[in-house]
Amino acid sequence: xxxxxxxxxxxxKATAQFAKDLVxxxxxxxxxxxxxxxxxxxxxxxxxLQRQIRDDISLTFEERIAANNKLGEVLDxxxxxxxALANKKVRLAELExxxxxxxxxxxxxxxxxxxxxxDLDERITGQRSEQLTNLNALEKEQADAIQASIDAxxxxxxxxxxxxxxxxxxAEETGDAEVEIEKLTANSIRRIR
Numbered sequence: 001x002x003x004x005x006x007x008x009x010x011x012x013k014a015t016a017q018f019a020k021d022l023v024x025x026x027x028x029x030x031x032x033x034x035x036x037x038x039x040x041x042x043x044x045x046x047x048x049l050q051r052q053i054r055d056d057i058s059l060t061f062e063e064r065i066a067a068n069n070k071l072g073e074v075l076d077x078x079x080x081x082x083x084a085l086a087n088k089k090v091r092l093a094e095l096e097x098x099x100x101x102x103x104x105x106x107x108x109x110x111x112x113x114x115x116x117x118x119d120l121d122e123r124i125t126g127q128r129s130e131q132l133t134n135l136n137a138l139e140k141e142q143a144d145a146i147q148a149s150i151d152a153x154x155x156x157x158x159x160x161x162x163x164x165x166x167x168x169x170x171a172e173e174t175g176d177a178e179v180e181i182e183k184l185t186a187n188s189i190r191r192i193r
Contacts, residue, residue, distance in 0.1 A: 018095075018099070021095070022095055022096065025088065025091065025095060026092060028088060029085070029088050029089055029092050032084075032085040032088060033085070036085055039078075039081055039082075040078070040082065043074060043075075043077065043078035043081070044078075046074045047071055047074045047075060047078070047127070050067045050068070050070045050071035050074060051067075051071060053067035054067040054068040054071065054134060054138070061138060061141070061142040061145070064138055065135065065138050065139070068131060068134055068135050068138060069135070071131050072128065072131050072132075072135075075124055075127050075131065078124065079120070079121075079124040082120050082124075083117070083120060086116050086117040086120055087117070089113040089116060090113040090114055090117060092113070093106065093109045093110035093112075093113040096109065097109070097110050
């Protein structure tokens, strides 16, 4: 009889603690759900601002790439915040189902909570893909611009060299080759410095 009473007391304590934990978790989920939409909109605004900077062709490549990297950080932070709430919902659904495994509504709640986690992962993964694609495009655009600049400088130098050779040929024809070569050498030395 004494064991029965002790077991009943322990069971009552465990049930009371379970109920307390359940109420606490329900309240946390309610508050987090109430805040989620505002949080989501704030992250979407931050992400869009970074997209606008990244896509502004009047900025330098470094500024645009930095904005794209910041976009990645915003997406990571958004994912972490939303994932924490989705995980709480899963824990709540699992906790409620643990006491009544045959309850269809509780089974559906758990499935929905897990589906919300999958949806979050898919949504943020899609946005990350866009961000990474744009990073690659920006880096290629930057490399192309650098190569175009190098090509233009090489063309300019080739024209200078061609012009210099012409002057040497003319100078040789007129007998002033040594004077012209000295001038070209002096000009080349100045450019190198």
